[in-house]
Amino acid sequence: MEPGVPDDSENLSDSDIRLETVIQQARLAAGIDGQNYRRRFGSTLETDFGSALLRCEEEGLLEAIPGGAGWRPTSRGFRLNNRIGLLLLEHRSSGPDMDRSNAHGMAES
Numbered sequence: 001m002e003p004g005v006p007d008d009s010e011n012l013s014d015s016d017i018r019l020e021t022v023i024q025q026a027r028l029a030a031g032i033d034g035q036n037y038r039r040r041f042g043s044t045l046e047t048d049f050g051s052a053l054l055r056c057e058e059e060g061l062l063e064a065i066p067g068g069a070g071w072r073p074t075s076r077g078f079r080l081n082n083r084i085g086l087l088l089l090e091h092r093s094s095g096p097d098m099d100r101s102n103a104h105g106m107a108e109s
Contacts, residue, residue, distance in 0.1 A: 014041075018048055019092050023085045026056075031065060031072025045070065052091030056084055 012020070018041055025032040034045050045053060053071055056062035061077035061084050064070075077084055 015092065018043075019088060022049060023088055026062065026071070026073055026077070026084045026088070027081050029072070031062075032070045034065075034068065034070035037070070049088060049091060052088050055087050055091075059083070059087075061087075 021037070021040070022032055022045070032045060037043075037045050041048070053062060056071075056077070057064065059076075060074055061080060062071045063074050065072055073081065073084065
């Protein structure tokens with residue numbers, strides 16, 4: 001073991017990186033920035049996580065940011081942020097999402 005060198009490392013898949021990004025940003029007051037997500041991954045939040053985002057909205061955990069700018073946690077979402085992560089994780093394990101790009105006027109261009 002060398003100082004400063006981790007014992008183990010993990011290579012994350014693109015899908016894992018997308019999921020981790022969304023889960024982490026969903027814990028922030030600013031929420032998940034849809035434009036940054038699209039620039040980084042070349043896809044929209046709604047395409048990749050549409051049904052999970054809508055489920056979070058139905059449960060009062062996330063709300064769409066006006067103007068299609070992304071999603072942010074509600075006060076309930078802050079208290080139950082692990083539930084958001086669980087819904088996103090369950091979504092990923094259920095397979096590819098249907099395109100939800102028109103949800104809340106967030107159309108793909």
